[in-house]
Amino acid sequence: MTDYKVNFKKLKSRVGVDDIAYALGYRLDRKAGVGRYIELVLGDNGNKRDTIIVSNPNNKSAQAYFRRDGSKGDVVTLIRENLNAFPVSGKDDWQKIAKVLARFANMPEPEYREDSDYVKSVKSDAVFDSARYEVKPINPERIPAIFSQRGFSEETVKALAPFISLIRDKRNEKFDGYNIGFPYTNGKDDAIKGYEIRGHGGYKSKAAGTDSSSSAWVADLSNGNSGMVKSVFFCESAFDAMAFYQMNRTQLGSDVALVSLGGTFSDKQITGVMARFPHARAFDCFDNDLAGRIYGLRMMALLEGVPMKINRKTDVLQIETKGKTFELNTERSLLAQVSKHLSIRYKMGQWLPPKAFKDWNDCLLNRPMEVIHSPHKDEREQNLTGRRKAGLKM
Incomplete structure (x- = not known):
């Protein structure tokens, strides 16, 4: 059996954090601006599941990301966080990550090209x-x-x-x-x-x-x-x-x-x-x-x-x-x-x-966070009475 060897540095120069994020469903938040950083959001406004801030959007090899909760990493970290999302097999995580990188290094950009082109179009605004x-x-x-x-x-x-x-x-x-x-x-x-x-x-x-x-x-x-x-x-x-x-x-x-x-x-x-x-x-x-x-x-x-x-x-x-x-x-x-x-x-x-x-x-503005509380005994009894009456009317 031959040793599995891969040049991670070379692959990382061709595959950016943004490539992996776009493939996972993240999309560019244009309102956040494009410059030294871009923001990529997973989910829509009503259901934002994650936001990552990506540095060096026009330099694949230098890209890294962080979240506002303090977590951060590079393209390898992001792949490892989401390894189950990629249909690859291997004897360990590193071999699987290498296969994902190799696959993306030779893949054309899919439907997120519009976001990618937008970032490139404002390259001068770094x-x-x-x-x-x-x-x-x-x-x-x-x-x-x-x-x-x-x-x-x-x-x-x-x-x-x-x-x-x-x-x-x-x-x-x-x-x-x-x-x-x-x-x-x-x-x-x-x-x-x-x-x-x-x-x-x-x-x-x-x-x-x-x-x-x-x-x-x-x-x-x-x-x-x-x-x-x-x-x-x-x-x-x-x-x-x-x-x-x-x-x-x-x-x-x-x-x-x-x-x-x-x-x-x-x-x-x-x-x-x-x-x-x-x-x-x-x-x-x-x-x-x-x-x-x-x-x-x-x-x-x-x-x-x-x-x-x-x-x-x-x-x-x-x-x-x-x-x-x-x-x-x-x-x-x-x-x-x-x-x-x-x-x-x-x-x-x-x-x-x-x-x-x-x-x-x-x-x-006096806008408190929504607090979900369990009803008091009196409220529970009133609700139960209300449901019973509603049932009788039916």
């Missing part, structure tokens, strides 16, 4: 081009209606207006109006590295080529005295950060900064922002879901300088760090639980949305 966008400031006398629709007061919009723009994509032939743009910077200079974009009807996107790896939306309320900033509040979106500010403004003061990561989490976003505010403490204000709790843990690990592997389980998170393994209940304070196992310097704080709400903007 770097943010400010000339593509027309940008103007918010007029305090004519505040766009989208802000009030999201629960924001005129006072909030006017206070944060220096960090918000109106933005129009000159290349967008389908929409010639302005959206709301939240400029991304990296703190090294004043250059804008892209925009988080929000519009009517729930529209959200990022400007083409936006740097989401080391830049973020940062609203420094210290009037330029960054050394005086004491607290930095990290949220998943700019609207969440605005809502957090509006609901807690009386407690915040002016020695604070608001930050949006724009739905992604990059180590350089966190460390880059905190480098701007050397005397500040970071606060986890992320969403009340599993991804939000993992974001908080990853930020804690970064700020404490503690390597941490986070594994998802059904209703807990398993942590591996410094030779220890322990589990965390996501319903309880992560800081308190981690402190029982590790010596942490408490560099990070938490200021989470109230438990009934997914995020700060939902809290501002």
